[in-house]
Amino acid sequence: MVKNIAVIGLGYVGLVGSACLAKMGYNVIGMDIDSSKVDMLKKGKLPIYEEGLDELFQEVKSKLEFTTSIDEAVKKSDLCFVCVGTPSKKDGSVDLTYVEQAAKEIGESLKSLDKYYYVVYRSTIPPTTSQELIIPTLEKYSNKKYQKDFGYAFNPEFLREGSAIYDFFNPPKTVIGTTDEKTAQELLEIYKSMPNEKIVIPFVEAEMVKYVDNIWHAIKVDFANEIGYAAKQFGADGRLVMDVFCKDRKLNISPTYLKPGFAFGGSCLPKDVKGLLSLIKKKNIEEPLLESVLPSNYSHIKKAKHLIEEHAEGKEVVILGVAFKPGTDDVRESPAIYLAKELLDSGFKVYYFDPLVNAEKVRKTFGDFIDIKDEDFISLENAINKKNLVFTGSFTNLPKDTSLYKNKNIFDLNGVFYDIPEIRSLETYYALCW
Ligand SMILES: NC(=O)c1ccc[n+]([C@@H]2O[C@H](COP(=O)([O-])OP(=O)(O)OC[C@H]3O[C@@H](n4cnc5c(N)ncnc54)[C@H](O)[C@@H]3O)[C@@H](O)[C@H]2O)c1
Known part of the structure; x- marks a missing residue:
């Protein structure tokens, strides 16, 4: 059973995760390539601000240590959570340099490790990254095999900055993307005190889930804003309209209609989208999201x-x-x-x-x-x-x-x-x- 956990990458996700895991009773070793960050942390100072994090750090500091050596972090732990950044490149594609670098270095450390080790990525990674980049890199640099010598999971993080500690302990769901039963069991044990649904699914769906959530949130913001702006043109209070919309948990905010399948039709949806769009056109305003619904x-x-x-x-x-x-x-x-x-x-x-x-x-x-x-x-x-x-x-x-x-x-x-x-x-x- 996992008792010692390494956290690789000490940004918002990694630092909050380190403190929360220590609060749960685990011995945590946090690792980052940025030595100035690690130096600060060793002196008991936080490189970021997050509500409540300073207090939590003081409370759990006996369970926390920090290093710049990934080898030390891996050797002192049974499982690592990788929380390195995945920023956008200039062309909008995802920069996977840090994800790959971490996999290489963990792989190197696994080479001389004499136990079944668990590697768990929490960074947001595009679909297929686990299967096509991370696992092959871990295998190449360790000379070992996934599921024979080490376990792997992609376990997306859903916390929001500003309420990150609360969110860590109360996630909307826990998604464990793995095909390795042992890794799934260890993670289910770690998360067993969390009051939410635990879902074990293959890698690519788990990777996709995280993107879908964020795109859905973006669409919701667009949708609410476009509706609000349109409402105002008719003298309606957009906030009130959306408040009423959100009260309907049966059809509006529910799994209904959120099932990928075939196109919609019928006498209401297309007609009403067209209807509102034609009213909006008359007002000479642009609502690109609504305009793209029928196309x-x-x-x-x-x-x-x-x-x-x-x-x-x-x-x-x-x-x-x-x-x-x-x-x-x-x-x-x-x-x-x-x-x-x-x-x-x-x-x-x-x-x-x-x-x-x-x-x-x-x-x-x-x-x-x-x-x-x-x-x-x-x-x-x-x-x-x-x-x-x-x-x-x-x-x-x-x-x-x-x-x-x-x-x-x-x-x-x-x-x-x-x-x-x-x-x-x-x-x-x-x-x-x-
Ligand atoms: N910030 C959020 O609210 C949030 C929420 C959910 C998911 N995520 C995802 O989690 C990931 C991390 O996000 P963040 O905001 O914590 O990023 P961040 O940029 O704040 O932190 C990333 C850290 O990783 C370190 N790092 C880079 N390469 C490393 C390596 N090879 N070894 C060790 N450390 C390394 C960096 O020095 C940095 O400290 C991203 O994929 C992000 O999309 C972020």
Whole structure:
């Protein structure tokens, strides 16, 4: 069991982490390449200001030591948390110099270490960095093997400066990205007193989660600001509007709609986005985020078309699910119809199946936007017999016999087979977001 922890990189994340881990009872050795920082810390002075950190440092100083030697830090510990910086380069890409340098030096130290050691990165790193850069570097410089000689996890940090100590002990979630059971168990033990959900997932999803969180926060800020500014043009108090918006935990602030899948459609979302945008245009103001909502939605339909073009055999497809969502015959703004139109324009013959929709219904709604004949709507049995099956998600009551789908190209745009491993694992199963 882990008792001694090294923290590599003593910035905001590393310093707060060091003090909090010491408070939890661990012996902590903090390491940084910046000797002026380490000198200050050795004298009991903090190189940064963070609310409450000075007091916490004084309280736990008997459990803390500092060094500039990574070898010493590794040798004196059972596990290290790597918290080095990952700043932006001039072109916006992530500078992984410090991440790689730390991996090289930890690797060197592991060479002569006679125990199973745990390396845990907390720095924010782009998807695939663990698998393609960190683990190979650790293996190369240690001459040892991941999961045989050492464990590894990517464990993103969610603390915010200003409330970092509170956030360390009360994270919104604990994400442990690893494929190594032993590393997962050690981290779960370290975090067991924290009152939140612990999620163990593979590296790349954990890496992506951290980016998604921050991008979502950025979108939320943009969204609230654009809505607030638009609201003001109509004499509405943007703060009050967003306060009410946030009170709705059922549809607005919830997992609802936050499931990657196919484009949205229907009679409300596209209409209301268009409606507000047209009002905003009249006010002669710019709302680029809101303006990009519908183009983004349509580009998802195009991506579905490209997926089908890339993998379909022949130029014939059947779209299963034509309504804009399950349990309705409403085809208004249905992404299935826009997808069909894209496919027709690319020279495909398109058939349709939907238990609640017929060709007449589509013609009534879409007029001459799309050419759909009665005979293009076929039975479920005939549909499943076709080679290229496109599932939009608006028809979910599918035959359960998985053998029916073998040797078919399955385009699962909205996850109707997401929870059926026998179908998801077929070589001819294609999805857009997983
Ligand atoms: N600051 C935050 O609020 C916050 C929150 C969550 C995640 N993060 C992420 O955590 C990481 C660290 O952020 P930060 O704000 O603490 O960075 P920081 O720049 O304050 O600190 C990084 C430290 O790493 C040291 N360092 C660089 N290379 C080293 C090496 N090879 N060995 C040892 N030390 C080395 C630097 O000298 C510096 O002291 C980043 O990836 C960041 O995106 C930051």
